[in-house]
Amino acid sequence: MDYGQPIHPVHPIKDRPDMHLSHHARLSVAPMMDWTDRHCRMFHRQFSRHALLYTEMVTAQAIVHGEPERLLGFSPAEGPVALQIGGSEPEVLFRACQIARDFPYVEVNLNVGCPSDRVQSGAFGACLMREPALVAECVAAMREACEVPVTVKCRIGVDEQDPHEVLPEFLARVGAAGVEHFIIHARKAWLQGLSPKENRDIPPLDYDLVLSMTGLFIGLSISLNGGITSLDEAEAHLDRGVQGVMIGRAAYHEPANILASADRRIFGADTPDVLAEDAVGAMLPYIDDYLTAGGRLHTITRHMLGAFAGRPGARAWRRTLSEGATAPGAGTALVEAALAEVTSRIAA
The missing domain is CATH 3.20.20.70 (Aldolase class I)
Structure with a gap:
């Protein structure tokens, strides 16, 4: 895979x-x-x-x-x-x-x-x-x-x-x-x-x-x-x-x-810090591949609930994934909807 x-x-x-x-x-x-x-x-x-x-x-x-x-x-x-x-x-x-x-x-x-x-x-x-x-x-x-x-x-x-x-x-x-x-x-x-x-x-x-x-x-x-x-x-x-x-x-x-x-x-790398939004976005192809192979969304997203800890929208992010990821057919659209709960607060 x-x-x-x-x-x-x-x-x-x-x-x-x-x-x-x-x-x-x-x-x-x-x-x-x-x-x-x-x-x-x-x-x-x-x-x-x-x-x-x-x-x-x-x-x-x-x-x-x-x-x-x-x-x-x-x-x-x-x-x-x-x-x-x-x-x-x-x-x-x-x-x-x-x-x-x-x-x-x-x-x-x-x-x-x-x-x-x-x-x-x-x-x-x-x-x-x-x-x-x-x-x-x-x-x-x-x-x-x-x-x-x-x-x-x-x-x-x-x-x-x-x-x-x-x-x-x-x-x-x-x-x-x-x-x-x-x-x-x-x-x-x-x-x-x-x-x-x-x-x-x-x-x-x-x-x-x-x-x-x-x-x-x-x-x-x-x-x-x-x-x-x-x-x-x-x-x-x-x-x-x-x-x-x-x-x-x-x-x-x-x-x-x-x-x-x-x-x-810690490692002295000359690289920019990673935004949680970008880390979540980078997971989407991986999630798609896993779901295509017969996996369930919750298996992955349960590890992503803390992505925005301490930030506006974190609670909505967790709630959206927790309530929806176990539903039949749940996919990357749900992750994107949960992400929008965070990014909309940044825009505001």
Whole structure:
């Protein structure tokens, strides 16, 4: 299927020797279940040429036993894209990474941070913070199968662990297995007593601890994640010394506010900031192609509701799409009508 071309097409890094993963990792959009699918990534790519985008977490078992194209397929126009995998069995992770080699991902990331009950029952995610030796085995197997960098997204600790003791040991053990880049969510995960949603907000942030790791492990690249809601904050953290910043919910709910000026402010590009109206317009051919292939409008537009967050007409934009996108036959005319709710207020 031809998914159309974004405003800022980016080719896989292996075809762009001037573009290195460390460059793109200066700002990334976090992997978020049920949110960062291929349609979400295509929309985000309209705003930023350089930001690194992540898949939702896909389990290694699903990749090995499922349908690779359905689980892993994406348009190169979304790139650069990193694949996040969940798992704790080195041999299964090895096979999953072998399968993923057929797709143009620029990075494969191991999830060592998710605290959900489903992930815990599979003995992976944040509970792996207790088993750095096993994580080291996992990433060694993944690196053997991968042609692209293997990275790790983790917490600063779980439950009663002391992050000041646990995090350095974890980075040392896993880094010795060949991982050079870590994305650290600067909160503990409480595996008992807090829901996944509460784990995103209640445990206190410890940015200083994560920053201290950049001085302790000179050879590692470290991205900071957790509670970052603006480019101003991202720039401040980069200025303090982390090599990258990962933003999650703010980038999803307010993509223009986070991504529209990111190429200029974070990556130093000599390009104009992207208008949300132009990003929406660039999605229309993509939407047409998807609908022609039998897709439903809501599948894409549910990721676009925050396009005009904070602007006049934003509520009408959201209402028009929310109420109409699930109707049979809904198409790009509805998106254009919703867009008119915003542009008419600009003209006024």
